[in-house]
Amino acid sequence: MxxxxxxxxxxxxxxAHIAKCAARVFVKKGYSNTNTRDISEACDMSIGSLYRxxxxxxxxxxxxxxxxxxxxxxxxxxxxxxxxxxDPVEALKQAMGELIKSVDEIQDLIMFSYRSMQNVExxxxxxIINVDRDIVxxxxxxxxxxxxxxxxxxxxxxxxxxxxxVIAQMWAIRRWAFQKLCTLNEYIDxxxxxxxxxxxxxxxxx
Amino acid sequence: MxxxxxxxxxxxxxxAHIAKCAARVFVKKGYSNTNTRDISEACDMSIGSLYRxxxxxxxxxxxxxxxxxxxxxxxxxxxxxxxxxxDPVEALKQAMGELIKSVDEIQDLIMFSYRSMQNVExxxxxxIINVDRDIVxxxxxxxxxxxxxxxxxxxxxxxxxxxxxVIAQMWAIRRWAFQKLCTLNEYIDxxxxxxxxxxxxxxxxx
Amino acid sequence: MxxxxxxxxxxxxxxAHIAKCAARVFVKKGYSNTNTRDISEACDMSIGSLYRxxxxxxxxxxxxxxxxxxxxxxxxxxxxxxxxxxDPVEALKQAMGELIKSVDEIQDLIMFSYRSMQNVExxxxxxIINVDRDIVxxxxxxxxxxxxxxxxxxxxxxxxxxxxxVIAQMWAIRRWAFQKLCTLNEYIDxxxxxxxxxxxxxxxxx
Amino acid sequence: MxxxxxxxxxxxxxxAHIAKCAARVFVKKGYSNTNTRDISEACDMSIGSLYRxxxxxxxxxxxxxxxxxxxxxxxxxxxxxxxxxxDPVEALKQAMGELIKSVDEIQDLIMFSYRSMQNVExxxxxxIINVDRDIVxxxxxxxxxxxxxxxxxxxxxxxxxxxxxVIAQMWAIRRWAFQKLCTLNEYIDxxxxxxxxxxxxxxxxx
DNA sequence: CATGAATGAGGTTTCATTCAT
DNA sequence: TATGAATGAAACCTCATTCAT
Numbered sequence: 016m017x018x019x020x021x022x023x024x025x026x027x028x029x030x031a032h033i034a035k036c037a038a039r040v041f042v043k044k045g046y047s048n049t050n051t052r053d054i055s056e057a058c059d060m061s062i063g064s065l066y067r068x069x070x071x072x073x074x075x076x077x078x079x080x081x082x083x084x085x086x087x088x089x090x091x092x093x094x095x096x097x098x099x100x101x102d103p104v105e106a107l108k109q110a111m112g113e114l115i116k117s118v119d120e121i122q123d124l125i126m127f128s129y130r131s132m133q134n135v136e137x138x139x140x141x142x143i144i145n146v147d148r149d150i151v152x153x154x155x156x157x158x159x160x161x162x163x164x165x166x167x168x169x170x171x172x173x174x175x176x177x178x179x180x181v182i183a184q185m186w187a188i189r190r191w192a193f194q195k196l197c198t199l200n201e202y203i204d205x206x207x208x209x210x211x212x213x214x215x216x217x218x219x220x221x
Numbered sequence: 222m223x224x225x226x227x228x229x230x231x232x233x234x235x236x237a238h239i240a241k242c243a244a245r246v247f248v249k250k251g252y253s254n255t256n257t258r259d260i261s262e263a264c265d266m267s268i269g270s271l272y273r274x275x276x277x278x279x280x281x282x283x284x285x286x287x288x289x290x291x292x293x294x295x296x297x298x299x300x301x302x303x304x305x306x307x308d309p310v311e312a313l314k315q316a317m318g319e320l321i322k323s324v325d326e327i328q329d330l331i332m333f334s335y336r337s338m339q340n341v342e343x344x345x346x347x348x349i350i351n352v353d354r355d356i357v358x359x360x361x362x363x364x365x366x367x368x369x370x371x372x373x374x375x376x377x378x379x380x381x382x383x384x385x386x387v388i389a390q391m392w393a394i395r396r397w398a399f400q401k402l403c404t405l406n407e408y409i410d411x412x413x414x415x416x417x418x419x420x421x422x423x424x425x426x427x
Numbered sequence: 428m429x430x431x432x433x434x435x436x437x438x439x440x441x442x443a444h445i446a447k448c449a450a451r452v453f454v455k456k457g458y459s460n461t462n463t464r465d466i467s468e469a470c471d472m473s474i475g476s477l478y479r480x481x482x483x484x485x486x487x488x489x490x491x492x493x494x495x496x497x498x499x500x501x502x503x504x505x506x507x508x509x510x511x512x513x514d515p516v517e518a519l520k521q522a523m524g525e526l527i528k529s530v531d532e533i534q535d536l537i538m539f540s541y542r543s544m545q546n547v548e549x550x551x552x553x554x555i556i557n558v559d560r561d562i563v564x565x566x567x568x569x570x571x572x573x574x575x576x577x578x579x580x581x582x583x584x585x586x587x588x589x590x591x592x593v594i595a596q597m598w599a600i601r602r603w604a605f606q607k608l609c610t611l612n613e614y615i616d617x618x619x620x621x622x623x624x625x626x627x628x629x630x631x632x633x
Numbered sequence: 634m635x636x637x638x639x640x641x642x643x644x645x646x647x648x649a650h651i652a653k654c655a656a657r658v659f660v661k662k663g664y665s666n667t668n669t670r671d672i673s674e675a676c677d678m679s680i681g682s683l684y685r686x687x688x689x690x691x692x693x694x695x696x697x698x699x700x701x702x703x704x705x706x707x708x709x710x711x712x713x714x715x716x717x718x719x720d721p722v723e724a725l726k727q728a729m730g731e732l733i734k735s736v737d738e739i740q741d742l743i744m745f746s747y748r749s750m751q752n753v754e755x756x757x758x759x760x761i762i763n764v765d766r767d768i769v770x771x772x773x774x775x776x777x778x779x780x781x782x783x784x785x786x787x788x789x790x791x792x793x794x795x796x797x798x799v800i801a802q803m804w805a806i807r808r809w810a811f812q813k814l815c816t817l818n819e820y821i822d823x824x825x826x827x828x829x830x831x832x833x834x835x836x837x838x839x
Numbered sequence: 840c841a842t843g844a845a846t847g848a849g850g851t852t853t854c855a856t857t858c859a860t
Numbered sequence: 861t862a863t864g865a866a867t868g869a870a871a872c873c874t875c876a877t878t879c880a881t
Contacts, residue, residue, distance in 0.1 A: 019840095020840080022840090025840090044339075045253075045339045045340070046253075047251075047252075047253030047254070048253070048339070048340070050874080050875060050876080051875070051876060051877080052637070052875085055843095060841085060842095061841060061842045061843060062842080062843065062876090062877085063840095063841060063842050063843060063878085063879085064840080064841055066876090066877070066878080067840075067841080071876080071877080072875095072876060072877090129394075130336045133250075133254070134251065134254070144397065147398075148398075151398070171402070171403075171411060173402050174399075174402055174403070174411060177391075177395060177398055177399065177402070178391075178415075180395075181387060181388075181391045181395065182387075184394075185383075185384075185387045188335075188387075188390075188394075189383060189386075189387065191350065192353075192354075192357070192383055193380075193383065196377070196379050196380055196383070197377075197380070205377060205380060209384075209419055212418070212419060213415055213418060213419065225464070225864095225865095226864080226865075227864085228864085228865090231865085256849080256850065257850080257851060257852080258850095266866085266867095267866060267867050267868060268851090268852085268867085268868070269852095269853085269854080269865095269866065269867050269868060269869095270865070270866050270867070272851095272852065272853075273864095273865070273866080276852095277851080277852080278850095278851065278852090432861080434861095437861090456751075457665075457751045457752070458665075459663075459664075459665030459666070460665070460751070460752070462853080462854060462855080463854070463855060463856080464854085467864095472862085472863095473864060474855090474856085474863080474864065475858085475861095475862060475863050475864060476861080476862055476863070478855090478856070478857080479861075479862080483856080484854095484855065484856090541806075542748045545662075545663045545666070546663065546666070556809065559810075560810075563810070583814070583815075583823060585814050586814055586815070586823060589803075589810055589811065589814070590803075590827075592807075593799060593800075593803045593806075593807065594799075596806075597795075597796075597799045600747075600799075600802075600806075601795060601798075601799065603762065604765075604766075604769070604795055605792075605795065608789070608791050608792055609792070617789060617792060621796075621831055624830070624831060625827055625830060625831065637843095637844095638843080638844075639843085640843085640844090643844085668870080668871065668872080669871080669872060669873080670871095678845085678846095679845060679846050679847060680846085680847070680872090680873080681844095681845065681846050681847060681848095681873095681874080681875080682844070682845050682846070684872095684873065684874075685843095685844070685845080688873095689872080689873080690871095690872065690873090
């Protein structure tokens, strides 16, 4: 990503600002329906300044996508930070809750990122997929740990992990359907219980 | 939707052709990245001819979205045609199987439709949502019928119905993840069993 | 003016029809804002048929302009037919009255013709000017005859003749102003009296 | 009228430039026969720059028409500035002289404006008519003042005022006829005398 | 470093004209 | 002879990007 400026600190600072402001417009109007004038106004910068810190409109899209990625990664840290110290069921409950809450917060950005993958080069596309894959992996490890402890009994842990991600994204993608059916917390509770029902080992009758 | 031709039959015929061909390009390049020249080439028509049958590029997008809707509706008929005569478990198995298979066939089109909703007027947008809602309703009725027969035991049938749709769409949205994990038929089997596990009434131990 | 048809009689017949119908649309929407589809609909013919009888859209404009010219010429015959047998004052009154009445009838067409001169080749343009010039000449002859008889006393008969034409066209061009001030007949009476006041020889008081 | 620039001064400056240059091309080729490329070349600007200062081709037409209006209004000030301090006959002579001279200067623009009214929205059309009406009113006031002073004797002052305007416009509309008959100054003298002959009170023989 | 005016390629759409049926 | 579907050049307009100030 080319920039005319030489001041690295300023570049980072301005790019963060651009990403945050551009995200708002992109989410609202879509990438292709947003022009550089819209972006510059949203950023409260001149078009010329904009182009000192990014090389192209596509670069801005990448910044916005990166912003989404960073936010997801920030969540991941939070969601799994204590999971090691908790028993698997509690750890899963907390991780799923945090995941879905994070999706609720940044759902527009996440959905926008997925929609816009087509407009960026494959390498940037890979970043989104990587983050996603990393979160899946974290859940997978959690599930496998539970299996080893005998708490869970799972045939396809990878698919359950995928399913958890989808449940979280579902809250964003189908918000128009779910917001009539339940609140965020009810959603978390219901789907967490579904997952647990699928994976918890049958406790043998004494 | 304006058309300059007066021959209604020809209009329908050409529009169907345009929808089918444009769908291919749109799916591949995205709506905004496809220009009218691309469309005319894909349709093997001149640009002028194109505009005899549609009033604007957005009209073409609507045609493509409608195509997706029609295909989904065709599926619905097929998936639920025999469900009345089958016991709820079999009916659900068949319906879910058909739904996921249909998504597999028209996944690109479906995903494109969802991505492109932003670019069409609210009325066209509503059509997509309506079809979706109708399918959800069919599943809901199936689930409730099962509950009445005592085969299923479901607290939130609407949410299970939503979940089934999401499972189907998941196969499209996350194909890059699932195609490494399982085949289409395995996917159908696994998720059908998950759903059944969630909703089947516990058979009391004798 | 090229035509594909070989049947001369049919050509004349159709061209007359086209001129009459096209005139209506041209007058209403202007030449450039009217497309061949509009014309074909106004003529109740297919576009293909249209082009059997005319060679281009500009040809149709020429036909319409010719129609205006023919109507003006028809008027001229009527207005001046009896002028030879009347005394100059009466002849002038009648001619001016007829001229202004004719302008009232075909004012839209006349105004359209003047506006559209720019769009036709110089030769067609000349035709309009010729008709105009011929009418001016007729009035000039009438005025000079009056001078010779001692009824009129005119320094610049050509300019008075021009003025008469302008008075007639004024009724068309500034109808929005005059229609608030007087009726057609009042207009004729007032301006005829003005002209007579300007040109009638002072009868010396004995 | 939309503009992308925020610098009001520059907008005014460029718009004035565009109006002046576009007027030349419009007058020469007609509005519909002039394309944006012609305009941009006449203005010595790129098409993109053009569209920073106007929203559409029709906007440019409005600018050109406004230019004509401004010039007419500038004239009006000049023509009537001293009319209050002069006796009615002299005032009328001067006003008519100035009016006709102004038409001589801006005749192409005036004629173009009238021809092009069809292509602009009614509101812009009204502006042209308003300016015209104001000039008519000024002459009317002058005529009535003369009547009150007993210098003029006029039955229909409004129609005489209209007639004066038409005489002026006639010099533009029928220049092809009049330029063979007389010079501008002769034209002014002749028609001023005609009007005076029509309206001056008969001085009673002593 | 900041600005925003300038650029012109490329977007969508229209339309006079042709020609197979 | 009559039709109207097909054509593609050319119309109007937008926009990402550059660069003089």
